[in-house]
Every structure is written in structure tokens, then in C-alpha cells.
Amino acid sequence: MLKLAVNLSMIFTEVPLLQRFALAKAQGFNTVEIQFPYVHSIDEIATALSQHQLQLCLINVPAGDLMQGGCGLAGVPGCEAEFAAAIEQAIAYASQLQVPTVNILVGKQPEGIAYADCLDTLTQNLRLACDRLAAHNIQPVIEMINGINMPGFLIQRMAQAQDLLTRVQRPNLKLQYDCYHMAMMGEDVIQCFQNNRQHIAHIQFADCPGRHEPDTAELNFTGFFQAIAQSGYTGFVAAEYVPSQISLQSLQWKQRYFPSETM
Numbered sequence: 001m002l003k004l005a006v007n008l009s010m011i012f013t014e015v016p017l018l019q020r021f022a023l024a025k026a027q028g029f030n031t032v033e034i035q036f037p038y039v040h041s042i043d044e045i046a047t048a049l050s051q052h053q054l055q056l057c058l059i060n061v062p063a064g065d066l067m068q069g070g071c072g073l074a075g076v077p078g079c080e081a082e083f084a085a086a087i088e089q090a091i092a093y094a095s096q097l098q099v100p101t102v103n104i105l106v107g108k109q110p111e112g113i114a115y116a117d118c119l120d121t122l123t124q125n126l127r128l129a130c131d132r133l134a135a136h137n138i139q140p141v142i143e144m145i146n147g148i149n150m151p152g153f154l155i156q157r158m159a160q161a162q163d164l165l166t167r168v169q170r171p172n173l174k175l176q177y178d179c180y181h182m183a184m185m186g187e188d189v190i191q192c193f194q195n196n197r198q199h200i201a202h203i204q205f206a207d208c209p210g211r212h213e214p215d216t217a218e219l220n221f222t223g224f225f226q227a228i229a230q231s232g233y234t235g236f237v238a239a240e241y242v243p244s245q246i247s248l249q250s251l252q253w254k255q256r257y258f259p260s261e262t263m
Contacts, residue, residue, distance in 0.1 A: 002229055004258055005057050007204070007240035009035035012247045018048050025052040027251060033058035033238050036067070038089065042096045049097065056099050057236045058176075058202055061129070062086040063105045072107025074129075075122035075154045083125050087132050094138050101139040101202050101235075103176050104129055106164075108152040118154055123167045130170035141201050143176040146184035149211075157185050158192050165199060174201035178240065183208035183219060190220070190227045197231050206241030213241050214253040225257050 006012075006029045012020040018040065024032050032054050037045050049056055064082060066072030073083040090102050104126065109118050126142070133140045142164065147156045155161050161175055177200045179189045193200065205224070207217035214221040228237060243250035 001260075002225065002258070003031065003234075003236045004029065004254075005031040005033050005236045005238035007035070007238055008032050010240055010242060011250070014247060018044060021048040021052045021054055023248070025054060027248070028254070029054070031055045031057050031236060033236075033240070035060045036062065037093060037097075038062060042093055045093075045097055056097050058101045058103060058238065059090065059093060059097075059099050060103045060105055061090040063107065066105055066107050070108075071110045071152070072105055074104055074125050075107045075118040076110055077113060077117055077121045080121070080125060084128060087129050091132060091136050091138065095136050099138070101141055102133065103141050103143055103202070105145075106142055106154045108150065109154055115154075119164075119167070122154060122164070126164075126168045126173060127170060130168065130173050134170075134172050139174060139201050140172060141174050141176040143178060144181055144185070145178075146181045148184055149181075156181075158182070158187060158196060162196070162199075175199045176202040176204065178204040178206070179219060179224060180204075180206040180208045180211050180241070190223050193224070194227055194231065197233065200233065201235050203228065203233070203235065203237045204240040205237065206239075210244070211242050212244040213239070213250040214257065216244050221253070221257060 006024050008017060008020040012023045037059055064070060064073040073079045073086055094102050106122055109115055130140050144155050144161050145153045147153055155164055165173060177193060182189050182192055207214050207219050210217045
């Protein structure tokens with residue numbers, strides 16, 4: 001049985017973040033993920049989780065200016081100290097909130113800096129991150145993000161992610177697999193998952209194109225969820241999409257694909 005989660009940064013956004021926990025619980029979710037929880041204190045997030053008996057399964061490491069159109073931290077030469085501080089902030093949140101996995105956004109290639117130099121910086125930063133997170137028993141993951149929505153992202157395709165895992169040489173580094181980003185880059189979503197299952201520690205889903213809820217576009221979610229269930233994967237499978245309508249009305253897929261899921 002798949003372990004389902006819902007992303008509170010993209011779904012239930014009709015209300016402020018701290019009010020989204022109640023909506024998730026009311027819709028039958030027991031597990032949530034948050035991209036960047038840092039706008040609230042650890043105590044505020046902990047209170048919301050406890051009040052609604054929810055588990056937080058994933059957060060992102062702070063990514064500098066990435067979400068505002070900048071290049072982020074992880075692959076930018078000269079930002080190593082900021083990246084190291086971001087890792088420590090993520091560790092503080094993940095440790096106290098009992099978050100098992102953190103996602104390290106590798107960021108974009110700055111103008112005027114060679115890709116090879118960015119990759120060297122990224123490699124060293126990821127080694128540091130993996131070592132620090134291992135000391136706290138927290139799983140690090142990196143994510144492939146398509147270059148159409150985020151031009152210049154350093155790791156867009158599975159082949160690039162495989163090469164990066166080889167470069168970093170830290171066995172605890174795994175992948176976050178988002179079927180939307182893979183589909184946008186022309187990957188065979190199911191085959192790519194099956195071929196790389198051993199490297200994947202977290203899964204997210206949205207339909208493609210559009211990045212809306214399942215069954216609004218072209219992806220085969222019956223086949224995708226079956227492939228995950230049959231693979232022996234034991235991590236979380238998280239809904240991370242932009243609702244095409246009011247969030248509560250976008251959840252028809254839940255009954256369709258997870259009818260007996262108690263979550």
C-alpha cells in the first residue's frame with residue numbers, strides 16, 4: 001500500500017499555511033510535506049502537526065533566492081557559507097519536527113559561470129550536506145526540475161542525476177522523483193522510475209502538461225501508481241500540483257486511485 005502525502009505549499013493555498021493542516025486532515029491525509037516551512041517557527045509548525053495528528057515527511061533546504069528567480073545556493077561558487085548555514089537550518093527543523101527527508105534544490109547556473117564550475121561547487125556542497133545530514137539520521141535527496149519551467153536548472157534529466165550521484169560518492173544521497181518534471185523533459189515516467197528505483201527515496205506527482213491534479217492532462221497514473229506499488233518502494237508518494245480549481249474540488253483522484261488508503 002502506497003504511503004500518501006499532500007504538499008501544503010501548493011495545495012489548500014486558499015488559506016494561510018497554518019490553517020492548511022486542518023484541511024489536509026479533514027480530507028483524510030495523515031502525512032504532509034512543506035517546501036519551505038521557515039516563515040514559521042519550529043514551535044508553530046510542531047503545534048499544527050500535533051493538533052491535527054499529522055506527520056511532516058519532507059521539507060526543502062533553504063534555497064536562497066531560487067524561488068524569486070535567482071540561482072539559489074547549492075551550485076553557485078562563492079555561496080558555500082550560505083549553503084552550509086542553510087543545511088544547519090534545515091537540520092534544526094527536521095530534527096525537532098521529526099522530518100525523515102530533506103530535499104536539496106541544486107539551483108541554476110549563474111550567467112557567466114561555467115557549468116563545470118557550478119557542478120564542482122555543487123558536488124562539494126552535497127558532500128558536506130550528506131555528511132551533516134547522516135549525522136542526524138536525515139535522508140538527503142536531490143530533485144530533477146525541468147528546464148522549461150526553470151531554465152538553467154543544473155540537474156534536469158535522470159542521466160544528469162545519475163552522473164551527479166556518481167560524482168558525489170555519498171551512498172546516503174538519493175533522488176526525489178517528480179513525474180511532472182520527468183514528463184516535461186520527455187522521460188518515460190514509468191520506465192524511468194523502474195530503471196532507477198534503487199536511487200529514489202521520495203516521489204511527487206502532478207499531471208503533465210499543466211502541473212495540475214491527476215487526470216487533467218496526459219499522464220497514465222493508473223500505470224504509474226501500479227509500478228510504484230509493485231516495485232517494493234516504501235517511501236512517501238506526495239501530491240504536489242497546482243489545483244486546476246478550488247483545492248478541495250481537485251481531490252477526485254484520491255478516491256479513484258487510493259480508495260482503500262487510510263493514510
